[in-house]
Amino acid sequence: MHGIENLNVLAHRLSPGSLLTDPDLLESYRQDWSFDPDSGTPAAVVRAADRAEVEEVLRFANEYGIPVVPRGSGTSVVGGSTAIDGAITLSLERMTAINVDPASRTAVVEPGALTVDVKLAAAAAGLFYPPDPSSYEICSIGGNVATNAGGPCCAKYGVTSDYVLGMTVVLADGSAVELGGARVKDSPGLALAKLFVGSEGTLGVITSITLRLVPHPSPAHTLVAYFPHMREAAAASHDIAVALRPSQLEIMDNAAVNVAEDFLRMDLDRTAGALLIACSDAGAAAESEVARMEKICEKLNSTAVFKTDDRFEGELFDRPRHAIYEALEKAGVVISDDVAVPNRHLSALTEGLAAIAERNRTTIVSCTHAADELTHPVLSYPHGNESAAVAAAVARREVHELVAALGGTISTEYGIGRQKRAALAASVAPELLSLHRRIKQAIDPSNILNPDVLIP
Ligand SMILES: Cc1cc2nc3c(=O)[nH]c(=O)nc-3n(C[C@H](O)[C@H](O)[C@H](O)COP(=O)(O)OP(=O)(O)OC[C@H]3O[C@@H](n4cnc5c(N)ncnc54)[C@H](O)[C@@H]3O)c2cc1C
Helix, strand or coil: CHHHHHHHHHHHHHCCCCEEECCCCCCCCCCCCCCCCCCCCCEEEEECCCCHHHHHHHHHHHHCCCCEEEECCCCCCCCCCCCCCCCCEEEEECCCCCECCCCCCCEEEEECEEEHHHHHHHHHCCCCCCCCCCCCCCCEHHHHHCCCCEEEEEEEECHHHEEEEEEEEECCCCCCCEEECCCCCCCCCCHHHHCCCCCCCCCEEEEEEECEEEEECCCEEEEEECCCCCHHHHHHHHHHHHHHHCEEEEEHHHHHHHHHHHCCCCCCCCCCCCCEEEEEEEEHHHHHHHHHHHHHHHCCCCCEEEEEEEHHHHHHHHHHHHHHHHHHHCCCCEEEEEEEHHHHHHHHHHHHHHHHHCCCCCCCCCCCEEEHHHEEEEEEECCCCCCHHHHHHHHHHHHHHHHHHHHCCCCCCCCCCCCCCHHHHHHHHHHHHHHHHHHHHHCCCCCCCCCCCCCC
């Protein structure tokens, strides 16, 4: 790639050890959790020590027209942090400072801090940082902001974007801007910090984030209910979400229940059309909230309901949902997707998934964050089986077509990355695509930042 022979210029501008060119080390930055076999090999990896080094990298890249792939922990499942041949991968993993200010209920964090450490630091100050992607123990907070990550507790607490008060971003030309800050109400001009949330490293490199923290919730009470059909489970989740504010509201389909039972052997009802798992962390009101959930489930023909106020038993109730990925990963390659359809179409979605799985002789199970109407269809096939891999790819395309036909969306929390660019182009209005391109062109005119990601 043109200009890359000048890497020694960049090396001189950085502290010793920040720039890596050893092929063995570069290898470990090629892929992310999408495990794309066509990932490139970076010419160099910079493990930035601070914002000044991020600025140097972008100034250099801008000068020589070299693409830069920002990278947190590399857990993207859509190829958002996959390396590009001859480019620079800019890792934020060494920038991990976390400063909690209990007085303003905010935290200023560097992007490389793991989400679990942000949660623990908040908890140590008696506060709560809610967003809980399942990957929270291995992903970075910068990656969460760059993808607008979410998880089960977003049912009540919202997604990452709802906690971002401000940030510092280094733009493609190496200049830094501060957006927002430790103020809950703050709107001088456009809400630009929000523009960078979910921008997947295509508009700037986030070097510091100011997060809003909330009071720590009470321990959760948990309910599980079996339903003969997804239709009733979807209706129950709708009625619960309309009447109450569950801290978690999940539904597993029949295929997911069976995968969990194969793995755990905990006597789950294999014949159930759906298993609903709901929690309330409403303190003194939790017991009555769960009692109301029970009534709603019974009214909608649940075949069995169990509830508990014991934390450990509650975790056991939730165990089948967590076991899905463990079980499928043991058996083969797993592709988790993140789609959404309106609640009234949830039943049609699960029926459609079963038909697609049968037609393509592949496995698809689904788990739904029901309060957010967000479904994870999880495809899997045996390792090293070429024809099964092709069938799974066809099945995934058919899933996206089904979602579009049901008036849904093909991306809700993982981002678009490289893998869903074509699907994005096919699923949004041309004017919206054009607006994306114009914003990119205005902020990164040389198309240096993550050029193959998000924007088709
Ligand atoms: C087992 C597993 C479970 C998962 N569960 C969930 C889930 O429940 N919910 C969910 O939302 N996601 C989930 N994910 C996906 C992934 O963990 C999230 O997208 C996460 O936010 C990525 O964080 P990261 O630090 O690994 O980012 P990376 O993979 O390194 O990067 C992701 C994207 O963000 C950009 N980026 C990273 N850091 C910065 C920065 N400082 N500035 C600008 N751009 C940056 C990258 O260029 C890339 O486009 C899961 C992944 C795995 C492997």
